[in-house]
Amino acid sequence: MIVAFSVAPSGTGREDGSVHDAVAAAVTVVRESGLPHRTSSMFTEIEGEWDEVFAVVKAATAAVEPFGSRVSLVLKADIRPGRSGEMEGKIERLEKAIHELAD
Numbered sequence: 001m002i003v004a005f006s007v008a009p010s011g012t013g014r015e016d017g018s019v020h021d022a023v024a025a026a027v028t029v030v031r032e033s034g035l036p037h038r039t040s041s042m043f044t045e046i047e048g049e050w051d052e053v054f055a056v057v058k059a060a061t062a063a064v065e066p067f068g069s070r071v072s073l074v075l076k077a078d079i080r081p082g083r084s085g086e087m088e089g090k091i092e093r094l095e096k097a098i099h100e101l102a103d
Contacts, residue, residue, distance in 0.1 A: 002078045002086055003053050004043045007061050009068025022067035026060035033059075036087055043074075047087045050079075 007026050008019045027044060030037050033056045036047040044060075046053055057075070064071050080086065 001050060001053060001080065002045055002047045002090075003057060004045045004076045005057055005060075006043050006072075006074045007057075007064050008072050009064050009070065010072060011069030012067055019067070022064045025063040025067070029060040029063050030056055036085075038087060043076075045087055047084070 007023075009022045012019065012022075027039050030039070030044055030046055033046070033052075035052065035056060038045045046056055048056075057073075061071055061073055078086070083089075
């Protein structure tokens, strides 16, 4: 499965509203997990089996908790039993389809 998630604190007390330190703590948890992952400006994607992926999401959420009075978590999951390498595979298939349309 692939899970795209975003986790951020609110009630940080920061005048500029920045949450980059909290996000850095969450992304560090993801990177240390050893699971395939990718972080963009809005979401982090992580790929693996159900229990291992959600354990990382839970730990990343816990890493954000000290940064504010509450935490917001947004999730989207693509669940395809028996498949792996789909973070890259989906992009490869998309690029191929775009290339074929251009021809």
